[in-house]
Amino acid sequence: MKTSGIILAVFLALAASGANIEGTAVIKKQLTKRRVTAAVPPYQRGQGVGLAADAESDPLDAERSRVAIWLEDPIPPNVGTPAVAMTEVVRMAQENRSFVPETVVIPAGGKVSFPNLDPIFHNVFSLSKPKAFDLGNYRKGETRTVTFPKPGIVFVNCRLHPNMTGVIVVAPNQWNTKADGSGRFVLKDVPPGKYTVVAWHKAAGFFRQQLQITAGHDLKIEFLIPLGFEDGRLQTKR
Amino acid sequence: MRFRTRAFLLCFVPFSLLLTGSFWAIQNVVQSSVRNNLRESLRENHSSIARLRSRTDLQNSRFLRVAGENASLKAGLQLLLLNASDGSAGIDALRTVEDQLRELCEQMGFDFLLVSDPRGKPLAAVIRSGDRVSALDATPLRAPQRGLLMLAGKIYQIASVPVDQAEENLGSLSVGEIFDFSGFSAPAVLIHNGVAIRSSLLGISLSEAGRAFAGCSGVAECDVLLGGATYFSLPLQNISFGDGYVLRSLQNMDSATAPLHAVLNEVFLTALTVALLAAMVFSLASSRSIVKPISAMIQHLRTSEGTGLLPEFRGDPSPILEMRELTSSFNRAAAAILDGRQSLEKAYMGFVGALANALDARDQSTSGHSQRVSELAGATGAALGVTGEALEEIRIGALLHDIGKIGIPDCVLLKPGRLTDEEFAIVKQHPEIGRRILEGVNGFVPYLGAVEFHHENWDGTGYPSGQAGMQTPLAARIIHVSDAYDAMTSDRPYRPGMSHREAIAILHRYAGTQFDPRVVELFAALAAQDQDTEIESLAEAVLQ
Numbered sequence: 001m002k003t004s005g006i007i008l009a010v011f012l013a014l015a016a017s018g019a020n021i022e023g024t025a026v027i028k029k030q031l032t033k034r035r036v037t038a039a040v041p042p043y044q045r046g047q048g049v050g051l052a053a054d055a056e057s058d059p060l061d062a063e064r065s066r067v068a069i070w071l072e073d074p075i076p077p078n079v080g081t082p083a084v085a086m087t088e089v090v091r092m093a094q095e096n097r098s099f100v101p102e103t104v105v106i107p108a109g110g111k112v113s114f115p116n117l118d119p120i121f122h123n124v125f126s127l128s129k130p131k132a133f134d135l136g137n138y139r140k141g142e143t144r145t146v147t148f149p150k151p152g153i154v155f156v157n158c159r160l161h162p163n164m165t166g167v168i169v170v171a172p173n174q175w176n177t178k179a180d181g182s183g184r185f186v187l188k189d190v191p192p193g194k195y196t197v198v199a200w201h202k203a204a205g206f207f208r209q210q211l212q213i214t215a216g217h218d219l220k221i222e223f224l225i226p227l228g229f230e231d232g233r234l235q236t237k238r
Numbered sequence: 239m240r241f242r243t244r245a246f247l248l249c250f251v252p253f254s255l256l257l258t259g260s261f262w263a264i265q266n267v268v269q270s271s272v273r274n275n276l277r278e279s280l281r282e283n284h285s286s287i288a289r290l291r292s293r294t295d296l297q298n299s300r301f302l303r304v305a306g307e308n309a310s311l312k313a314g315l316q317l318l319l320l321n322a323s324d325g326s327a328g329i330d331a332l333r334t335v336e337d338q339l340r341e342l343c344e345q346m347g348f349d350f351l352l353v354s355d356p357r358g359k360p361l362a363a364v365i366r367s368g369d370r371v372s373a374l375d376a377t378p379l380r381a382p383q384r385g386l387l388m389l390a391g392k393i394y395q396i397a398s399v400p401v402d403q404a405e406e407n408l409g410s411l412s413v414g415e416i417f418d419f420s421g422f423s424a425p426a427v428l429i430h431n432g433v434a435i436r437s438s439l440l441g442i443s444l445s446e447a448g449r450a451f452a453g454c455s456g457v458a459e460c461d462v463l464l465g466g467a468t469y470f471s472l473p474l475q476n477i478s479f480g481d482g483y484v485l486r487s488l489q490n491m492d493s494a495t496a497p498l499h500a501v502l503n504e505v506f507l508t509a510l511t512v513a514l515l516a517a518m519v520f521s522l523a524s525s526r527s528i529v530k531p532i533s534a535m536i537q538h539l540r541t542s543e544g545t546g547l548l549p550e551f552r553g554d555p556s557p558i559l560e561m562r563e564l565t566s567s568f569n570r571a572a573a574a575i576l577d578g579r580q581s582l583e584k585a586y587m588g589f590v591g592a593l594a595n596a597l598d599a600r601d602q603s604t605s606g607h608s609q610r611v612s613e614l615a616g617a618t619g620a621a622l623g624v625t626g627e628a629l630e631e632i633r634i635g636a637l638l639h640d641i642g643k644i645g646i647p648d649c650v651l652l653k654p655g656r657l658t659d660e661e662f663a664i665v666k667q668h669p670e671i672g673r674r675i676l677e678g679v680n681g682f683v684p685y686l687g688a689v690e691f692h693h694e695n696w697d698g699t700g701y702p703s704g705q706a707g708m709q710t711p712l713a714a715r716i717i718h719v720s721d722a723y724d725a726m727t728s729d730r731p732y733r734p735g736m737s738h739r740e741a742i743a744i745l746h747r748y749a750g751t752q753f754d755p756r757v758v759e760l761f762a763a764l765a766a767q768d769q770d771t772e773i774e775s776l777a778e779a780v781l782q
Contacts, residue, residue, distance in 0.1 A: 097337070119330065119333060120330060120333045120334040120337050121314075121317055121330055121331055121334040123313070137313075137317050139326075139327060139330045140330065159309070159310060159313040160310050160313050160314055160317065160334055160338065161310060161338075162309070162310045163341075
């Protein structure tokens with residue numbers, strides 16, 4: 001892994017105008033297909049439900065979309081930490097016995113709501129250090145909201161459904177995002193300066209890249225996320 | 239029945255009965271021991287199945303204990319218990335638990351899952367059919383903690399485990415698998431309250447099986463007849479299926495023992511046939527050897543029957559004591575009979591002589607006539623080549639020939655001088671009178687001809703019947719000639735006797751008319767010899 005080869009250091013007088021960091025999270029490991037459980041709504045008494053089948057989607061899509069990317073503190077001194085819009089509430093629903101989306105990335109101080117969309121009870125709790133909570137059991141239609149003041153990784157689970165797991169990545173600032181199915185991501189409007197970009201995948205861990213942003217010059221970076229064993233050897237390079 | 243047949247049967251029948259009986263008994267013993275072995279193996283099989291089952295049960299129980307420790311299920315149960323009375327929340331809670339059960343069902347591979355509250359009331363249940371899992375209303379279910387449950391025509395084998403949280407019992411989890419006969423190497427029938435509900439026997443309906451097992455209730459080992467075959471059945475006692483359920487495993491005795499029985503039958507039949515054949519041969523031989531000495535005796539008796547004589551039996555002395563005794567007894571009896579016959583003959587001859595003497599005593603002039611005629615006729619008969627009985631017939635017939643004269647009045651018989659025609663007619667009746675006298679005595683029958691016809695002439699002019707030629711019996715013809723000769727050569731009060739030559743001449747003259755010419759010829763030749771001997775005896779007397 002190497003940093004992007006081309007860094008154009010063009011200083012623009014306009015401090016407000018930053019540059020975008022575009023990147024790709026590359027996961028090469030050929031994964032087995034994800035196992036998905038049956039949807040809940042058709043599941044009613046007397047109506048048979050087929051046994052678990054393999055999902056049709058590319059398992060790598062799901063893995064790529066689990067990658068969270070943010071800029072690590074400390075932010076260069078010339079860039080002030082901008083205020084996070086506290087009103088925005090990110091939704092992590094419980095649907096079909098899963099947290100949807102499974103991964104959310106919020107800035108510190110952000111809120112996440114946990115609406116239950118299934119016709120069955122769910123329970124949302126976390127034992128993670130940045131934020132431990134237990135929302136109890138609640139039915140369809142009910143929503144509970146949690147504020148995450150400290151940055152860190154928060155795993156959420158459901159007591160009733162041990163296979164349900166979600167991740168809330170609480171980033172230290174507003175420059176955070178997660179990769180889409182194809183692994184692409186964009187960190188918008190990053191002020192010029194020297195940064196450490198962090199990519200995180202819950203199975204592979206943290207990956208960091210140092211880079212220099214100059215105003216008006218978008219950067220392209222690439223994270224190679226190793227998953228599991230490749231060539232019989234666990235990839236530990238981070 | 240012939241002696242030989244009897245000996246054969248007496249030998250063969252008990253022999254064959256004994257053989258058949260013992261073969262039958264041996265075969266039965268062998269077959270029953272085969273059956274017992276089979277029974278033993280089935281019992282062994284049973285206990286191994288039971289051991290296997292109990293081991294699986296043990297493993298299942300461990301597995302189940304883990305399932306009972308499922309935290310999310312505990313959470314679900316708690317949720318359900320908390321919300322049970324709360325309308326729609328209760329329904330959602332129930333649905334949550336059913337959903338959990340469905341997942342468990344999927345993961346653990348059971349066919350049936352049920353959770354009950356601490357009092358045993360069923361709360362939620364799911365059932366798998368094919369590759370689909372569905373929830374069902376648990377309230378009416380009466381699932382045992384352990385045993386069999388009939389549900390929608392299927393039988394589930396149920397096992398339960400309590401679900402506890404700390405010290406508190408939240409309820410119990412029951413898991414079920416569709417009961418089938420896998421793991422049973424022998425065919426088996428599941429009976430519920432006397433009704434057969436499942437069977438791994440092919441081609442036999444459950445109702446038939448139920449009827450067959452009706453007599454087996456309460457009996458451990460039991461033989462049943464199914465589809466024409468005998469099955470030995472044992473209940474699987476080590477496995478509990480709950481109230482009223484009995485699982486009986488079966489072993490087809492017929493098919494299991496059939497090959498062996500076939501071999502046994504073949505061996506025994508062959509052996510029996512050989513043994514019976516041997517018995518038959520031995521019996522035949524022994525009956526032959528028993529009958530052999532007796533059959534010689536019988537043959538001897540049969541021959542004597544033909545000849546009318548009873549000679550002594552002169553065979554090789556038999557090695558058998560009884561046979562020797564029998565032979566000597568027979569010989570003694572034969573000798574006694576011979577003795578008796580001889581003395582009878584003697585008495586008879588004495589009687590005949592007495593009769594002749596009685597006749598001679600009446601008429602002095604003819605004294606010795608009968609004796610002489612008898613001798614002459616006997617000699618003539620012998621010269622003619624007559625022997626044995628026939629010669630005896632001639633001799634005795636001649637002795638008796640004039641017996642009828644007893645019935646002629648003295649005035650006629652003893653009259654000196656010539657007889658009148660009337661008197662002569664009376665005299666001519668004497669052959670018939672003689673016949674009548676002798677005819678009543680059985681022993682005289684052979685001489686009747688000689689007595690009756692000794693006055694018949696060769697040309698048919700004689701009396702009483704006027705028979706001619708060969709019609710007249712030979713004895714009568716010989717006696718005729720001898721009688722005439724003796725009468726002619728004997729002295730009478732009224733005339734002297736003729737000389738031999740004259741008499742022979744007269745005989746020659748009437749040969750062919752009055753007498754049988756051949757007899758006369760022989761007689762003459764014989765008389766000539768006699769004459770010579772007489773002359774010789776006279777000469778001898780003179781010389782001395």
